[in-house]
Amino acid sequence: xxxxxxxxxxxxxxxxxxxxxxxxxxxxxxxxxxxxxxxxxxxxxxxxxxxxxxxxxxxxxxxxxxxxxxxxxxxxxxxxxxxxxxxxxxxxxxxxxxxxxxxxxxxxxxxxxxxxxxxxxxxxxxxxxxxxxxxxxxxxxxxxxxxxxxxxxxxxxxxxxxxxxxxxxxxxxxxxxxxxxxxxxxxxxxxxxxxxxxxxxxxxxxxxxxxxxxxxxxxxxxxxxxxxxxxxxxxxxxxxxx
Amino acid sequence: xxxxxxxxxxxxxxxxxxxxxxxxxxxxxxxxxxxxxxxxxxxxxxxxxxxxxxxxxxxxxxxxxxxxxxxxxxxxxxxxxxxxxxxxxxxxxxxxxxxxxxxxxxxxxxxxxxxxxxxxxxxxxxxxxxxxxxxxxxxxxxxxxxxxxxxxxxxxxxxxxxxxxxxxxxxxxxxxxxxxxxxxxxxxxxxxxxxxxxxxxxxxxxxxxxxxxxxxxxxxxxxxxx
Amino acid sequence: xxxxxxxxxxxxxxxxxxxxxxxxxxxxxxxxxxxxxxxxxxxxxxxxxxxxxxxxxxxxxxxxxxxxxxxxxxxxxxxxxxxxxxxxxxxxxxxxxxxxxxxxxxxxxxxxxxxxxxxxxxxxxxxxxxxxxxxxxxxxxxxxxxxxxxxxxxxxxxxxxxxxxxxxxxxxxxxxxxxxxxxxxxxxxxxxxxxxxxxxxxxxxxxxxxxxxxxxxxxxxxxxxxxxxxxxxxxxxxxxxxxxxxxxxxx
Numbered sequence: 001x002x003x004x005x006x007x008x009x010x011x012x013x014x015x016x017x018x019x020x021x022x023x024x025x026x027x028x029x030x031x032x033x034x035x036x037x038x039x040x041x042x043x044x045x046x047x048x049x050x051x052x053x054x055x056x057x058x059x060x061x062x063x064x065x066x067x068x069x070x071x072x073x074x075x076x077x078x079x080x081x082x083x084x085x086x087x088x089x090x091x092x093x094x095x096x097x098x099x100x101x102x103x104x105x106x107x108x109x110x111x112x113x114x115x116x117x118x119x120x121x122x123x124x125x126x127x128x129x130x131x132x133x134x135x136x137x138x139x140x141x142x143x144x145x146x147x148x149x150x151x152x153x154x155x156x157x158x159x160x161x162x163x164x165x166x167x168x169x170x171x172x173x174x175x176x177x178x179x180x181x182x183x184x185x186x187x188x189x190x191x192x193x194x195x196x197x198x199x200x201x202x203x204x205x206x207x208x209x210x211x212x213x214x215x216x217x218x219x220x221x222x223x224x225x226x227x228x229x230x231x232x233x234x235x236x237x238x239x240x241x242x
Numbered sequence: 243x244x245x246x247x248x249x250x251x252x253x254x255x256x257x258x259x260x261x262x263x264x265x266x267x268x269x270x271x272x273x274x275x276x277x278x279x280x281x282x283x284x285x286x287x288x289x290x291x292x293x294x295x296x297x298x299x300x301x302x303x304x305x306x307x308x309x310x311x312x313x314x315x316x317x318x319x320x321x322x323x324x325x326x327x328x329x330x331x332x333x334x335x336x337x338x339x340x341x342x343x344x345x346x347x348x349x350x351x352x353x354x355x356x357x358x359x360x361x362x363x364x365x366x367x368x369x370x371x372x373x374x375x376x377x378x379x380x381x382x383x384x385x386x387x388x389x390x391x392x393x394x395x396x397x398x399x400x401x402x403x404x405x406x407x408x409x410x411x412x413x414x415x416x417x418x419x420x421x422x423x424x425x426x427x428x429x430x431x432x433x434x435x436x437x438x439x440x441x442x443x444x445x446x447x448x449x450x451x452x453x454x455x456x457x458x459x460x461x462x463x464x465x466x467x468x
Numbered sequence: 469x470x471x472x473x474x475x476x477x478x479x480x481x482x483x484x485x486x487x488x489x490x491x492x493x494x495x496x497x498x499x500x501x502x503x504x505x506x507x508x509x510x511x512x513x514x515x516x517x518x519x520x521x522x523x524x525x526x527x528x529x530x531x532x533x534x535x536x537x538x539x540x541x542x543x544x545x546x547x548x549x550x551x552x553x554x555x556x557x558x559x560x561x562x563x564x565x566x567x568x569x570x571x572x573x574x575x576x577x578x579x580x581x582x583x584x585x586x587x588x589x590x591x592x593x594x595x596x597x598x599x600x601x602x603x604x605x606x607x608x609x610x611x612x613x614x615x616x617x618x619x620x621x622x623x624x625x626x627x628x629x630x631x632x633x634x635x636x637x638x639x640x641x642x643x644x645x646x647x648x649x650x651x652x653x654x655x656x657x658x659x660x661x662x663x664x665x666x667x668x669x670x671x672x673x674x675x676x677x678x679x680x681x682x683x684x685x686x687x688x689x690x691x692x693x694x695x696x697x698x699x700x701x702x703x704x705x706x707x708x709x710x711x712x713x714x715x716x717x718x719x
Contacts, residue, residue, distance in 0.1 A: 050359045076362040089360035093378050096412040133255055234292030300534070308539025317539075323493065324540040387692065405537065407525035409495070422503070422526075424643065 001161060001193035002026045002094075005057065007046065007056025019043065019053075019217040029187060031196040031208030039217040040197040041086070044163050047195070048083050049076035060161060082154030082162040082192070086169065088146050090138040096149045097134040100125065103157035124152035127189075143170065144179070155190070162194045168203055180206050245411055246419040247438055250396055253327055254416055257334035257395040262388050263343025264335075269384075270372065273350035284347065291340040299404025302333055306379050306405070323405070330406035334398040338391035345387025349380035389450055393443055483665040491519040493692040497536060499529040499548035499610065500637040501573070501656055502681070505714040506546070512710060513701055520694050530608045536561050536686060543695040546683040546702075547572070548638075549610030553682040562684040570702045571711050571718035573656040573679040575614050578667040580648045589671050590619070591654060593627050601627070602644040602653035605634040611641065615654040618673040642667070661715040680719055 008020040019039045032040045047058060047065070055068040072175040090099050100121050100180050101111045108171060117125065125131055128148040138146055147167065154162060167183065168176045185208055187194055196207050204211045211223045268287065272280050290298055301439045306323045307313045316323060323329040353376050361371045373413065399417040406413035415428075423432035476696040498506050503526045510522035523544070525532070529552040536545055537559055547553045556562045577590055586592065587719060593601060604612030612634070619625045635641035638655050645653040656679065660669050683702060685695050701707045708718060 045359075048359075048363050050362070076359070077365045077367065079363075080365070081361040081363060083360065084354055085360060087356070089354070089356040089374060091357060091361075102361065102374075103366065106366060106370065110374050110378075153364070200243050245568075302533060303538045307535075307537075308541075310536070310539075313539055322541055323541070324535065324538065403527065403623065404535070407497070408527060409523050409525045412523060413525075428597065 001028060001061055002032070002059075003047075003061075003161075003195075004057070005043070005047065006057040007053035007058060007068075009042070009046065009051065009053040011042065017217060018141075020047075021214065021217070021219050023212050023219050023222070025210055025212075027208075027210040028193045029207060029209045030194070031198060031204040031211045032182045032214050033198060033201060033204045033211050034214035035199055036100065037216075038214040040199075040214050041165055043214070044083075044197055047080050048081055049074055060217075073092050080157075082159035082165045084147075084150055084154055084162070084167055086165045086167075088138075088150040090146055090150055090153075090178055092138050095135050095137055096130060096141065096145075099138070099149055100130075100134075100152045100156055102153060108174065118156075120158055121152070121156040124155050128152050144175065144242055147179070151186075155192075159192060162190075164194060164196045166197050166199070168198065168200065183207055246414055246416045246435065247334070247442065249327065249412075249414065250416040250439075251442070253330045253334055253402075254392055254395040256331045257338055257394040257398075258388060260335040261338040261391050261395070262329065262342050262384075265339050265387065266346050266377075266384060269346030270350055270376065272347055284343070287343055288340040290337045295337060295398065295400030295402075296404060298336060299333060299401035302329075302336065302401060302405045306332070325407045325409060325413065327413055329407065330398075330415065331444075332400045333401035333405045334395035337398055337401055338395045341391040341394055342384070342387040345390070346380065349383025349387075350376060352383065353379045385450070389447060392446065396439070396443060407411050408444045472696065482694075485590075490518075492692055493521045493523065494544070494634070494692045494694045494698055495523045495525065495542045496544045496546065496698070497525050497527075497532045497540070497542035497686075498546040499525050499532065499552075499681075500639050501548050501611065501659055502526065502546055503519075503639070504662060505571075505658070505711055508710050508713070509702065509707060513698060513708070517694070517697075522694075524591050528608060541688070541690040542685060542686050543688070544563075544649065544699060545686055545688050546574075546681060547610070548679075548681060549613060550677070550680065550682055551613065552610065553684060556684070559606075559689055563687050564684070566699060567682055567684040568699065568703060569680045570683050570707075571681040571716040573610070573658055573681065573716060574603075575618055575654060575673045575675050575679060576657050576660050576669045577647050577652060577654055577671045577673060578660050578669055579652045580645055581666050583646070583651070583668070587652060587670055590622065590624055590627075590673065593624075598651045599631060600633050600650040601631050602633045602635055602641045602650040603628070604638055604641055604654070605636065609635070609637055611638040612653065612677055613658060614674075614675045614677075617677070618675045621674065621676050647678050658715045681716075 006022045008018065011017045011019060017039065017206045018043050021039070021043045021235065032043060034040055037200060044049060046053055047146045049065065052073055053066065053068070056066070057064065057068065060068040064070070064072050065079055066072060091102065094102070098111055104118055105111045106120060125134065128151065131150055133141060133145055141149065168179055171179060180203060196203065198204055211221050213223070248359050272284060303324065304310060305312055306316070306329065308317050323332060357375050357379070361375045366374065397417055399421065401415070402415060403418055407413055408418050416435055420432050420435045420439070423435060496506060497509065506524055508526050514520060514522055529547045529549060533547065533552045533556055534546065536542055536556060546557060553562070553567065557567065558565050579587055586595065603615045604610070606612035606616040616625065619628065633644060634652050635644060638659050642655050642659045642663055643651045644650045646663050657672070660667055683699060685691060685699060
């Protein structure tokens with residue numbers, strides 16, 4: 001994937017937080033690392049189209065998702081992205097099966113109980129071992145199962161880019177390590193580029209080839225994975241290009 | 243006795259439908275596009291609940307009577323609202339509308355916005371997000387408002403009397419019939435009509451509670467799966 | 469009990485009419501005090517003219533006047549006092565040439581049937597044990613205007629002070645007296661007759677202007693064809709006979 005991001009957005013009124021991320025990368029696995037409040041989540045939402053910046057542009061693989069000068073702001077449903085929310089955002093009134101099939105049905109009605117599974121959905125259900133849980137509701141699933149359902153839901157629509165908002169933050173240390181490896185294996189299995197948000201450098205290292213460090217709404221630096229040093233001692237601020 | 247009952251059910255049914263559609267639409271707009279005007283708009287639209295029904299009836303009469311521009315326009319198209327059951331529907335809908343609006347707005351605000359965002363990213367249209375995510379999750383709260391609206395519409399009297407008149411067989415609803423029976427000193431008839439109204443209301447409210455969606459699934463129940 | 473029959477008859481007839489095709493439909497908007505008489509007139513007119521449906525709507529004269537002023541589709545307007553009809557005429561909503569007086573009523577002072585016989589005239593209302601006196605609201609109800617005028621003429625208007633209970637229409641005043649909510653009330657003789665077993669007429673009052681009921685055709689382009697005929701019916705012998713049954717007198 002090639003991703004160019006350069007926009008600014010003032011959140012919460014004239015004296016509010018100023019989000020001004022700028023970077024450009026060709027990497028297949030990217031991470032945004034930084035403390036909470038840095039604006040990582042907001043940046044991801046802007047890439048997804050859930051947040052409209054004030055000015056700037058966002059280009060993915062040559063397609064313009066957002067460009068203030070050209071007046072372009074593609075709505076989320078046209079961007080063909082997958083988004084894993086921090087608390088998974090599973091639809092509580094639908095079963096796991098209905099959740100996973102959600103993006104595959106364009107109409108105004110939710111897929112009914114026993115609809116046939118399209119191939120893309122079936123693939124992920126089997127890959128994540130979700131078959132026994134399909135008829136359960138989200139509040140009847142464990143955290144790990146919920147995450148897998150959320151991933152299956154995002155991947156079933158064959159997105160061009162997968163956005164992961166702090167996928168491991170809510171897990172305890174053991175589970176975290178386990179899931180980290182699972183996600184790494186997943187990344188290798190799928191051909192889809194990923195952008196990961198995290199405040200944990202270990203997550204970033206395991207799951208990304210390029211790490212951009214963000215603080216107070218700006219991207220300050222980046223790390224290619226071969227350098228074990230901390231993010232601080234690489235290139236100059238405001239020049240994060242590969 | 244049957245004519246006022248059937249008429250009341252017809253008028254209240256239509257009025258609830260109109261008030262619900264309008265109430266849900268406005269509530270969603272207010273919750274989706276909040277602005278500093280939102281609360282002011284909400285307050286103004288709640289006025290029909292606060293003003294005396296006769297006052298509302300008077301305003302509606304002035305608004306829809308043939309002497310007004312709107313009324314004259316309607317009349318030229320063959321639509322008559324004053325002294326008709328359609329006028330009664332409008333009067334009842336106006337007073338019932340705030341009940342749906344308030345309940346629906348609160349219900350929509352309670353829907354986790356992240357769920358609507360997730361749906362949007364998954365590729366469905368904004369209308370589909372509304373019908374498949376926002377509305378089902380807000381339904382319980384909305385229905386409570388709709389039921390209140392129905393009960394209000396069924397009991398509506400002052401505005402209806404002003405706009406639709408008191409025409410037996412056409413616009414004399416149960417509440418107006420009760421009023422007339424009381425005025426005529428006909429207590430037995432009045433009591434009969436009151437009992438009929440009460441039984442009808444209770445029956446409908448019970449029936450709807452029984453049919454309420456998801457009553458066997460209580461959301462918010464936390465299990466951890468084995 | 470009489471009223472059940474009248475109500476039931478009118479309702480049954482209207483129900484029977486529901487299925488049939490009507491050559492003519494007529495809407496009569498009348499003052500509340502004419503309720504029972506007009507329902508009877510409507511049903512007997514329908515019997516004499518099969519194929520014609522006479523719809524009625526009743527309310528306080530001023531409410532009905534307001535509805536007609538705003539263009540409500542009534543064909544006839546029968547009011548309980550001249551003032552309301554004068555307003556309608558001034559606003560041009562009635563055909564002035566069709567205005568007629570069709571009935572006369574008298575103003576009476578009534579007390580609950582079981583009240584002690586201490587009140588024999590309006591003067592007796594001055595007694596301290598009389599706490600509540602019901603009358604129609606003079607600002608909006610004809611019977612109230614007649615009451616106030618009659619009391620003023622007799623120099624008794626002051627006895628209303630701080631004891632008056634205003635009713636929104638004459639039936640409400642009657643109802644208050646019937647149920648013993650008030651000590652006395654002022655209604656028309658026709659209303660008192662309706663509740664003959666529950667109220668007692670104490671005195672008939674003189675009113676400066678006679679209580680004469682006017683009726684007129686409403687000025688509408690699509691006036692019902694039967695409207696003028698019904699108006700004539702009110703003034704005819706059979707119509708007047710029906711009115712007399714309810715204790716109206718000739719105009």
